[in-house]
Structure formats: C-alpha cells, structure tokens
Amino acid sequence: MxxxxxxxxxxxxxxxxxxxxxxxxxxxxxxxxxxxxxxxxxxxxxxxxxxxxxxxxxxxxxxxxxxxxxxxxxxxxxxxxxxxxxxxxxxxxxxxxxxxxxxxxxxxxxxxxxxxxxxxxxxxxxxxxxxxxxxxxxxxxxxxxxxxxxxxxxxxxxxxxxxMDADAHDRAVALVSHTPQLLSSMVAARLESADETAVRLCGQGIRDVTRIAASDPAMWVEILSANPGPVADILAEVAGDLDETVRALRALESADLEKRGGGVDGIERMLRRGNAGRTRVPGKHGQAPAAYETVAVLISDQPGELSRIFADAGAAGVNIEDVRIEHSTGQQAGHVQIMVEPGAVRMLKAALRERGWSIRQE
Missing domain, CATH: 3.40.50.720 (NAD(P)-binding Rossmann-like Domain)
Structure with missing residues (x-):
C-alpha cells in the first residue's frame, strides 16, 4: 500500500x-x-x-x-x-x-x-x-x-x-458494545438530579460503570440508529432480569419469612449469573481471565509517586498485571490497586512496607 x-x-x-x-x-x-x-x-x-x-x-x-x-x-x-x-x-x-x-x-x-x-x-x-x-x-x-x-x-x-459474517457482527456488538453504552448512560442519568451529598459518596464502582457515559450522544444516536433491532432484543432480556430482580428485592422487604427467602434466592441467582458471565470476558492478551489478587497502597497526589511505586515493585521482582487508581473524596490522596499473581502478594507487601508505603488491610 x-x-x-x-x-x-x-x-x-x-x-x-x-x-x-x-x-x-x-x-x-x-x-x-x-x-x-x-x-x-x-x-x-x-x-x-x-x-x-x-x-x-x-x-x-x-x-x-x-x-x-x-x-x-x-x-x-x-x-x-x-x-x-x-x-x-x-x-x-x-x-x-x-x-x-x-x-x-x-x-x-x-x-x-x-x-x-x-x-x-x-x-x-x-x-x-x-x-x-x-x-x-x-x-x-x-x-x-x-x-x-x-x-x-x-x-x-x-x-x-x-x-465474521456482517449480521453476526451486529448481534455481537449489540451485546458487548451498544447495550453497555446505553446501560452506562442510564445509570449515570440517575446522578443528574441526585442529592449532592449522595454524589459526593461516589466510589470506584460508580466511576467504572459510568465511564463510557461521557461519550458523544450524537455519535451514539448514529450508531444505535443503524443497529436498533439487536440492541432492543438484548435490552428486552435485560428488562426481564430487572423485573425479576425488583420482585426479589420487594420480597426482601416483606415480613413473610418465606417471601424473604425467595428474595434472597433471586438476588443470589442473579449475582451468580453475573459471576459466570464475567469469567467469559477475555483477560490479559486475550487469554482466559486470571485470578489476580489486589494490593491496595496509599498514594499521595504528587508528581513521581506512581512511577516510584512501580519501580519499587519492579525492584522486588514482582510483575504488575494490572493497576487502578481509587481517588479519595476531598483529599489529595488515594489508593493504587495493584493486581499481581497470588503467589507474589506477600513478597510485594513486605517490599513496599520496607520502602515506607502504607498498605491497606483487606
């Protein structure tokens, strides 16, 4: 070319x-x-x-x-x-x-x-x-x-x-891209009129779920207009899960022990289905997802802190598989969540403590 x-x-x-x-x-x-x-x-x-x-x-x-x-x-x-x-x-x-x-x-x-x-x-x-x-x-x-x-x-x-076949592709992206975009936007929309006190409690979970809600609406209207059927099919299935989950939660409000038991079973069933689905998301390098463990380290919001913690982990001979940063609300600090192989956790914690880092107890 x-x-x-x-x-x-x-x-x-x-x-x-x-x-x-x-x-x-x-x-x-x-x-x-x-x-x-x-x-x-x-x-x-x-x-x-x-x-x-x-x-x-x-x-x-x-x-x-x-x-x-x-x-x-x-x-x-x-x-x-x-x-x-x-x-x-x-x-x-x-x-x-x-x-x-x-x-x-x-x-x-x-x-x-x-x-x-x-x-x-x-x-x-x-x-x-x-x-x-x-x-x-x-x-x-x-x-x-x-x-x-x-x-x-x-x-x-x-x-x-x-x-891939074109139609198979459209069904696939409806599941892994287009529907998640809409669900992220729907969750974020709940924050629009929420009380400021509630919003200030936002943690990493809500940040993860709503990250893509910042996307350009005009662009997504174009995309969804070209693939409405497959997305609507999946949302209809999600709506069924939502209805089932709402019924289970209402049952938990009941004074009837039998209904409460059914509610617990319904919630647990939905969460376990989520666990099973999550295991199918490809992991590092497209391989099956690995079971990493997390070491959470307190870090201040200053230049060079992140590179220093990476260098200290490297000096300890530990490979960092993934990393996330959880920012503290109202403070110039946060936690770096370092994902490593389970066998490396003890060695990493000992090395970081020796170098003066504060490790969050799980």
Whole structure:
C-alpha cells in the first residue's frame, strides 16, 4: 500500500491515518467539515491535497448511516482500487450498498474494536488499535486484493484480524458494545438530579460503570440508529432480569419469612449469573481471565509517586498485571490497586512496607 484516502477525520479515521502516514504511506484527507480535516493534517495524519489518480485504498470513516452513500459516491468517482469502512455496524450498510448497485468486489466492511469516550481528530492516537480485535466481514464477492489490503492495514495498525459474517457482527456488538453504552448512560442519568451529598459518596464502582457515559450522544444516536433491532432484543432480556430482580428485592422487604427467602434466592441467582458471565470476558492478551489478587497502597497526589511505586515493585521482582487508581473524596490522596499473581502478594507487601508505603488491610 503506497497511497490511501481517508474519508472522515474523526477519532478512528485520523488514528488510522496517523499510523499509515508514519509508515510512509501517502495519506489524503477529506471531511465534510473542512476544519476537522485541517486539524488532522496539522497532527501529521496526511495531506489535504487531492490525489492525482486512484489511491490504493479508501478508508470510509463516517457514521454507519452514511457509509453506503459515501462508498457509492467514492466508487462513482473512481477514487480508489479498494474501499473499506470502519463503522461499528456492518449489516445495514452492506444491504444499502447492494440496493444501490455498488461494486461489492472492491468493498469490504470492517470494524476496529477500539475507541474512547472522546471523539474528533484531537482524540486520535497512533496506538489506538494496538492489540485490539479488528473485524473483517468479507462476502463471496470481495476481491482477494481488497481483503489483502485490509489485512495489511490491520497489521500496520497492530490490530488482530477477526473474520465474521456482517449480521453476526451486529448481534455481537449489540451485546458487548451498544447495550453497555446505553446501560452506562442510564445509570449515570440517575446522578443528574441526585442529592449532592449522595454524589459526593461516589466510589470506584460508580466511576467504572459510568465511564463510557461521557461519550458523544450524537455519535451514539448514529450508531444505535443503524443497529436498533439487536440492541432492543438484548435490552428486552435485560428488562426481564430487572423485573425479576425488583420482585426479589420487594420480597426482601416483606415480613413473610418465606417471601424473604425467595428474595434472597433471586438476588443470589442473579449475582451468580453475573459471576459466570464475567469469567467469559477475555483477560490479559486475550487469554482466559486470571485470578489476580489486589494490593491496595496509599498514594499521595504528587508528581513521581506512581512511577516510584512501580519501580519499587519492579525492584522486588514482582510483575504488575494490572493497576487502578481509587481517588479519595476531598483529599489529595488515594489508593493504587495493584493486581499481581497470588503467589507474589506477600513478597510485594513486605517490599513496599520496607520502602515506607502504607498498605491497606483487606
């Protein structure tokens, strides 16, 4: 791949452009908002110059509801030898392209499973796709050369290619991406009118659940509008679980011991189902999730403290598998939660205490 055209310079389009430009590919940038394209160009993502002829690959990075129209227009203008999109919904755009009579041999739908709450070119990063699944949804009509260019793009970006059927992809992302977004927003919405005293009690749990609620509403309206059926199906199942859980909690309010017992059973059943589902979420490097143990260390909000604790753990010969920071409310301090192999816990605690760190007792 020597030349590419990125149509849409938001988070995903600009991130892909940054990677290609850094690898020596001549990248041309277009956006219906010229200012965004100029911003992406200023970041080193490519040039605003029009290509002299067809580029090797056109990357369509627009909302799902606009993919078919943009691909059709690009094909009509002969802008590239191959066309891919990076939208989060695949079945709908493919069906629209078929209805428009587009050349499906030069088109391939893809979806990098990467992103963040922020959007736009300023949120882009060249390492956004590192180690992340990148779904490819070829059809019987997809030309091998186009598939190979898409695989080259994924490899250059450090992604992990996953081949799927378009409709199966849409059902999958409805479960692992689109529904979680809505549920996060619904929980966060409860905080909008909550008493200030209650909000000040927010801990790491509510922060984890509501993190993605900061996402751009306009972007998510576009995504959900392109995949409403599968998301509605899953939400209907969640609604059934909610109804069952509400009944169990109401039973716990009852003075009837038998009803209370049924309520306890209902709550425990739901929590255990959650335990079972959580174990299926891939762990480090895509492997089965490991059972790490947590060492919580008190840390002050000062420059260099985090690097010092990492250095002390390294000096003790302990590999940190994961880390989280729990900030204290109203204080310039918090706890660093260090996840390590169970066998390393005692050694890490002893080493950190020896170096003056305060360990929270579990």
């Amino acid at each position: 020597r030349t590419a055209l990125v149509l849409g310079t938001g988070l995903i389009g600009t991130s892909a452009a940054l990677v290609l430009a850094a690898r020596g590919v001549r990248v041309h940038l277009r956006d219906h908002e010229p200012e965004r394209a100029r911003t992406a160009a200023s970041l080193g993502a490519g040039t605003l110059d029009e290509p002299e002829g067809p580029v090797d690959l056109a990357i369509v990075a627009v909302p799902p509801t606009h993919i078919a129209a943009v691909v059709a227009e690009a094909q009509g203008q002969g802008l590239a030898r191959g066309y891919i999109d990076v939208g989060s919904v695949k079945g709908g755009p493919l069906g629209e392209l078929e209805q428009l009579g587009c050349d499906l041999s030069t088109y391939l739908g893809t979806h990098p499973m990467a992103g963040r709450e922020q959007s736009g070119p300023l949120a882009a990063a060249g390492d956004l796709f590192e180690g992340r699944p990148w779904v490819l949804t070829p059809t019987a009509a997809t030309d091998t050369a186009v598939l190979n260019m898409a695989l080259e793009l994924v490899a250059l970006c450090g992604g992990v290619p996953v081949v």
